[in-house]
Amino acid sequence: xxxxxxxxxxxxxxxxxxxxxxxxxxxxxxxxxxxxxxxxxxxxxxxxxxxxxxxxxxxxxxxxxxxxxxxxxxxxxxxxxxxxxxxxxxxxxxxxxxxxxxxxxxxxxxxxxxxxxxxxxxxxxxxxxxxxxxxxxxxxxxxxxxxxxxxxxxxxxxxxxxxxxxxxxxxxxxxxxxxxxxxxxxxxxxxxxxxxxxxxxxxxxxxxxxxxxxxxxxxxxxxxxxxxxxxxxxxxxxxxxxxxxxxxxxxxxxxxxxxxxxxxxxxxxxxxxxxxxxxxxxxxxxxxxxxxxxxxxxxxxxxxxxxxxxxxxxxxxxxxxxx
Ligand code: CA
Numbered sequence: 408x409x410x411x412x413x414x415x416x417x418x419x420x421x422x423x424x425x426x427x428x429x430x431x432x433x434x435x436x437x438x439x440x441x442x443x444x445x446x447x448x449x450x451x452x453x454x455x456x457x458x459x460x461x462x463x464x465x466x467x468x469x470x471x472x473x474x475x476x477x478x479x480x481x482x483x484x485x486x487x488x489x490x491x492x493x494x495x496x497x498x499x500x501x502x503x504x505x506x507x508x509x510x511x512x513x514x515x516x517x518x519x520x521x522x523x524x525x526x527x528x529x530x531x532x533x534x535x536x537x538x539x540x541x542x543x544x545x546x547x548x549x550x551x552x553x554x555x556x557x558x559x560x561x562x563x564x565x566x567x568x569x570x571x572x573x574x575x576x577x578x579x580x581x582x583x584x585x586x587x588x589x590x591x592x593x594x595x596x597x598x599x600x601x602x603x604x605x606x607x608x609x610x611x612x613x614x615x616x617x618x619x620x621x622x623x624x625x626x627x628x629x630x631x632x633x634x635x636x637x638x639x640x641x642x643x644x645x646x647x648x649x650x651x652x653x654x655x656x657x658x659x660x661x662x663x664x665x666x667x668x669x670x671x672x673x674x675x676x677x678x679x680x681x682x683x684x685x686x687x688x689x690x691x692x693x694x695x696x697x698x699x700x701x702x703x704x705x706x707x708x709x710x711x712x713x714x715x716x717x718x719x720x721x722x723x724x725x726x727x728x729x730x
Contacts (some may be wrong), residue, residue, distance in 0.1 A: 431533070435687065449554070452719070515529045559597060599618060
């Protein structure tokens with residue numbers, strides 16, 4: 408009894424209402440990271456809208472999941488001679504004015520030309536553009552004002568190590584823009600996220616970021632050490648939370664074999680909140696048969712504090728019904 412009371416006291420911030428993070432916007436319904444996908448997610452009641460951020464040649468932060476352009480735009484058709492030796496097209500090789508000439512679309516495999524998620528928004532239909540970070544922040548803040556419903560932001564600094572090797576310091580460019588738009592402290596509705604722990608440490612210790620910070624943790628062998636109590640203690644020195652894959656929280660090869668790991672409990676003991684990624688109703692893990700079963704395991708059993716989803720409405724609806 409005393410033990411459980413102490414645990415709750417220590418982990419108190421983790422037990423507030425879980426949040427729904429619209430992964431790349433409501434990308435289950437509209438092409439990822441388009442303003443349309445962000446508007447839909449905002450209207451669906453997502454608490455936070457996610458931004459993945461990469462730089463252009465002229466150091467303008469743009470909202471894209473990959474450093475490459477060829478999986479979500481028509482760059483190969485419009486600029487066929489601009490690929491690198493590896494056959495890929497990089498946002499960093501184009502100015503923002505050039506990127507604005509591209510059509511953005513549903514994610515596809517450049518080798519086959521086929522959509523990655525065949526039942527989502529039709530590939531190549533209608534018209535969408537890549538968006539700069541400032542355009543996106545203005546859009547979200549404008550929408551928050553006109554609807555009277557405030558959605559937060561959840562910006563990810565993509566591949567900072569790679570950017571720096573190419574001579575571009577992405578964090579040093581992105582953070583002042585967040586500050587300019589009013590995201591400065593832990594009271595502001597913004598979670599900065601990054602997969603590279605060294606960069607998370609640098610963001611906090613060297614670049615002076617005072618807002619919330621989340622350490623993302625990959626599902627592979629490379630990041631296993633971060634999932635241990637020792638790894639979490641190291642993260643807690645600089646970050647407010649972790650973003651692990653769903654598979655690090657709920658695991659099992661079959662539904663019968665499903666079990667909850669100790670990760671969320673360990674993270675809460677380290678005073679870290681846990682925002683797991685990513686619920687896709689068209690790509691469920693093997694250990695759950697339905698999205699509801701997965702959400703029950705994540706929220707009721709594991710007690711995660713937030714969930715990224717391509718389908719934010721599904722999570723919002725489930726949480727509203729939850730006791
Ligand atoms: Ca992301």
